[in-house]
Amino acid sequence: MSAVNTPSGTSAAPARRDAEATKAAILRAARHLLARHAHADITLKAVAERAGVSPPLILKYFGNKDALFARVMSFEEDAEALLAGPLEDLGRHMVRHVVVGQRERGADPVLRIVFAPLHGDHGDILRTNFRAQVTERLAARLTGPDAAVRAELALAALLGLGVMFGIARGRGVRAMPVEDIVDRYGPTVQAHLTP
Structure with a gap:
């Protein structure tokens, strides 16, 4: 062209x-x-x-x-990148996505749900968008029982890693090579995705 x-x-x-x-x-x-x-x-x-x-x-x-x-306040584009991997390796993909985002950009846009205020329209919109665009989208990809709960648990584990890496700035985690974090933490996230 x-x-x-x-x-x-x-x-x-x-x-x-x-x-x-x-x-x-x-x-x-x-x-x-x-x-x-x-x-x-x-x-x-x-x-x-x-x-x-x-x-x-x-x-x-x-x-x-x-x-x-x-x-x-939309998570649509962020969810697209976060959930782009094949289901059998999605936990590793999601961990890599968050850690690389933290290292290269200083933040991962999905983590902004952590800052959603508890009250008010802004918080309500962020939570509603996160549920529909990230959690429910992930749950729709899962097979087996309790897909919605498993999606929430996988995302909770992932957000916890993001908080430790980017907000609490855990020295040990931040010093590790990306693939070492993926190898150690990817299975934790994956355990919820594939029962």
Whole structure:
């Protein structure tokens, strides 16, 4: 597929890549702030500063603050990557996904459920989205009895690892090579996925 030329004769493909990178930076910034502050306390200016863009650019890409945070509070894309492995090796895949996310990006977007406030619309939306987009989606892939409970237990184990690695910053776990963590902890998660 060839790139479309713009009137100045330049390719439009780099502009699309830049736009996608900018959108990703805005989403990362909004997730970062949402993990640390109440939704009502976050301004578009704060998101823009963290992302290194102007507030009008956020409006261009997302429309308004509510639309931006609706996207941020969705786990759809994150669940896609987290659950992308084959069922017989999904525990290892999920552990690797969380640990690599922590090491390369300093966070895993699925872990933002840990920061969901107990009360208020923001927390309710995050919990509802997590249940529908992550827990129920995982349960639908499982066979055998108690699939819903097993999905919740597998995710609880995974979130616990994420908390120890990224929030509690356990020295022993953080010092281990990724594949060593996968080898030791993957079976713990997998035990709930395949009875």
